[in-house]
Amino acid sequence: MKLEITPTAKEKLNEIPEGKIIQLSFDMGSCDIVNNIYEMKVVERREAESDEKIIHSENLEFIVNEDFEDTYEHDLTIDFRNNFFVFKNRNQIFNNRIGLRYV
Template sequence: MNLTLTEPALNKLTDIPPGHLVQLALDRGSCDIVNNVYEMKVIPSRELQAHERGIEYKGVTFIVDDDFEDAYDHELTIDFQKNAFVFKNKNQTFNNRVGLRFL
């Protein structure tokens, strides 16, 4: 999967404490196949489960489900605009109101 972050998004994620990562879990109960990530969760580092994999981008580590890339056509850009994260790729915007929650 090609995952990139814009400078505004990367700057916003610099608040993540050392030893933590960002979990991007799809909302399996959502009827909307496009807007199925509503928040990114900052969690303490842990071992990956069998259905997960890690993606690192400029020092930020993300945990995603194995089928995560299928939902985003194998390309996801995370931006930060108007006090929210925006999930998009070159073809469409998937969700423009993704929050960040520290657990």
């Protein structure tokens, strides 16, 4: 998967303490296939479960659902604008108001 982190997003994500990992979990109650991630969770570093995988980008690690890459057509850019993260690719903006929550 091509996962790009913009400099503004990377600056914000680099504030996450050691020993933590970013979890991108789909909201299974959402009807909207591409806007179903509304927050990025910062959790204790752990191994991926059987229905998850770990994606590496820009020295950051993300735990994602196993079908995460297919949902975003194997191309995702994470940006940070107006105090929110923005998920987009070359064709569209998926969600422009994603928060960051420490669990």
